[in-house]
Amino acid sequence: MEKTQTPPPPPPILPKPTGFLARVLKLRRPVTVLGLLLAITLFLTWLPPEQRGEIGRAVLARRSLMVALGLFTLVSLSLLWARGQAIDNHVFLLFNLWGFRPRWLDILMWIVTQIGAGLVAIGLAIYLYFFKADPMPALQLALGTMTLALLVEGLKEIMNRARPYLINTQARVIGWKAPGRSFPSGHTAHAFFLVTLLNFLWEPPLIGTIGLFAVAVAVGITRMYVGAHFPRDVVAGSILGFAWGIFMILIDPFWPLWFPF
Template sequence: MQERFRELVNRIEFPVLLAGLIVALGLWGFVELSEVARDATPHAFDTQILLAFREAGQPDNPIGSPKIEGAVRDITALGGTIVLTLITAATVIYFFLTRRLSTAFFVLVAVGGGQVLSSLLKLGIDRPRPELVSHLATETSLSFPSGHAMLSAVTYLTLGTLAARFLQGRTTRIYVLSLAVLVTLMVGVSRIYLGVHWPSDVLAGWCAGFAWAMLCWLAARFLQRGNAIDE
């Protein structure tokens, strides 16, 4: 029995194990954070972190100069619907022009599915935007989870993992994936700085986004081995 288990473990590659672990942790984290979001009163860590981005005793005044505020607005735009749609469309068109039709369809399903999932999750927990600090951006949708954080993870990680398949060398692949993660984290933090999300909203968005992106990566790996998706 032990020998069969060891043989099974040896057949499973480390990236697959890591992706499976990220999916499991992401789902667990999202469930735990959803309980925080359902509480009638904000959690202590939510209020403390949100206030940490404001001048002491001035909830309407963010830390840093006006230039920093402008830079944060630019960063948060990287997770906006328009920017992510343009990036996704450009990628799909590229794969279409290079006749990788199945890959183009896969990108549409992965990113589009993430958008649908984000909308459904927001409806599942009717959490209003934080009123503890002033909003430095106009938002009308529900707060939990952060759509910017989730869809940044879905889009950038999906495209990053696809790009890594065509790159030579481990260092280059690690760089591309690290860049995708960095942009995702920056977008999430920007939402807290702007005061439009509780930190738990952003954490939940990351959990759901990372889990979805890794599920898509696992699906792509499975389809690639079955020759159902382009090399």
């Protein structure tokens, strides 16, 4: 009986970072954790006490945010469930290996996954600021994206979950192997944050809202397709991104007080 051979890895879409860029990528996680702690400390020190109280009460009163935080906690605790890893790995391989995967589909999925890289939100913020003369949404997008990046990196350091390709030798990686830890998915978090905030800012009809969140779901699927994340990483990232978007919406009335343009 012949042994089943593991298919060869697909050719790289982009070369793996080397030299200075590789060193920067290696250091960015501990640096972002320290940056997150410093940013929180400075912000709370600068914020007037009455505004701290108002924001705290608004957060506690927003049921959707409380539900999201509760779900994120449950998904995080589920990592302690040994059987969960086997289920996670099985579902991951369905998205990562199952079916016909031509080269053009690999490239398309890699392009779609970049929507969650954070650069799309920053690019949109730059466009709104310079070409639409609309500084407040631009500021919300830019600062929300940067603070979410810090939060994701901090959680990755705390959760310390390995990437799929380090656990499963069958994992098929499209592009270069993502460095760092796996939980939660940063790309998915950024995608859901972006569409949640845009849905608030643009107030599209129902079909527009469905379309926005469909894009975010697609980003989450691509994270498994390209071999970067397990399903629970993606679920946690989607919840975190949605919650961060809701938080940005909650503090919307305070932006003119903090940044009086």
